[in-house]
Amino acid sequence: MELRANVPSGPIERKWEKHRSEVHLVSPTNKRKYHVIVVGSGLAGASAAASLAELGYRVTCFCYQDSPRRAHSIAAQGGINAAKNYRNDGDSVFRLFYDTVKGGDFRSREANVHRLAEVSVQIIDQCVAQGVPFAREYGGLLDNRSFGGVQVSRTFYARGQTGQQLLLGAYQALQRQIGLGQIAMYSRHEMLDLVVIDGRARGIVVRDMVTGAVERHSADAVVLATGG
Numbered sequence: 043m044e045l046r047a048n049v050p051s052g053p054i055e056r057k058w059e060k061h062r063s064e065v066h067l068v069s070p071t072n073k074r075k076y077h078v079i080v081v082g083s084g085l086a087g088a089s090a091a092a093s094l095a096e097l098g099y100r101v102t103c104f105c106y107q108d109s110p111r112r113a114h115s116i117a118a119q120g121g122i123n124a125a126k127n128y129r130n131d132g133d134s135v136f137r138l139f140y141d142t143v144k145g146g147d148f149r150s151r152e153a154n155v156h157r158l159a160e161v162s163v164q165i166i167d168q169c170v171a172q173g174v175p176f177a178r179e180y181g182g183l184l185d186n187r188s189f190g191g192v193q194v195s196r197t198f199y200a201r202g203q204t205g206q207q208l209l210l211g212a213y214q215a216l217q218r219q220i221g222l223g224q225i226a227m228y229s230r231h232e233m234l235d236l237v238v239i240d241g242r243a244r245g246i247v248v249r250d251m252v253t254g255a256v257e258r259h260s261a262d263a264v265v266l267a268t269g270g
């Protein structure tokens with residue numbers, strides 16, 4: 043299988059914003075006709091599934107643990123980076139992009155890392171709105187610390203349990219959509235294979251880890267969020 047990143051064209055700092063402005067929109071009435079499979083319910087999968095469901099798509103989400111709450115995201119301790127420059131110590135989207143590419147040993151997809159740095163600011167706001175109890179200074183503002191050897195303080199944290207607190211926020215958003223009937227959650231299901239039709243991922247084959255039964259699930263698109 044040929045792996046294509048499908049990174050949009052243009053200057054790196056405009057690629058994804060330009061793509062977002064040019065991509066075809068799906069009308070709200072049509073969204074419910076589309077079905078998306080999300081494999082994984084850690085920070086990536088749970089937030090993708092909840093966001094897609096919130097937009098109106100029908101979602102089926104899979105994980106192999108007993109509960110989405112057991113994803114490995116729970117182990118992250120140090121914190122989450124955002125180029126908010128609260129400390130006025132010279133941070134910027136470019137510096138976060140540069141440090142992340144360097145921290146990834148220059149093996150990451152640079153355009154996607156740039157997008158992450160761009161939206162890092164909104165990610166913190168979304169997490170706060172979801173109720174993630176980030177550490178605060180006595181004045182009430184969100185606290186930051188320097189983490190991972192960088193020279194600026196851009197890491198937002200919740201004591202030594204940032205991943206656990208973030209996962210609680212993502213899990214709540216996921217559960218809300220499960221309750222609304224927008225997401226069907228299959229825990230204790232292990233994906234065995236991806237179904238590809240005409241170059242597009244259209245389904246998965248899974249094993250029910252309790253009964254051992256092998257099942258197939260089809261969709262219009264498949265999101266693989268199976269681990270960082």
Ligand SMILES: Cc1cc2nc3c(=O)[nH]c(=O)nc-3n(C[C@H](O)[C@H](O)[C@H](O)COP(=O)(O)OP(=O)(O)OC[C@H]3O[C@@H](n4cnc5c(N)ncnc54)[C@H](O)[C@@H]3O)c2cc1C
Pocket residue numbers: 081082083084085086087104105106107110113114115116117118119120121122123204205231232233234267268269270
């Ligand atoms: C100890 C530790 C500390 C860390 N500290 C930090 C930190 O301070 N700051 C930071 O930014 N990052 C940190 N990280 C990295 C960060 O936590 C991870 O990159 C991130 O949480 C990964 O999220 P994820 O949703 O991609 O994957 P995961 O949370 O691993 O979720 C993977 C999901 O995929 C599912 N899955 C996988 N394979 C299958 C399959 N075959 N079938 C069905 N389901 C499947 C699992 O059930 C699970 O739900 C840390 C990581 C660790 C381990």
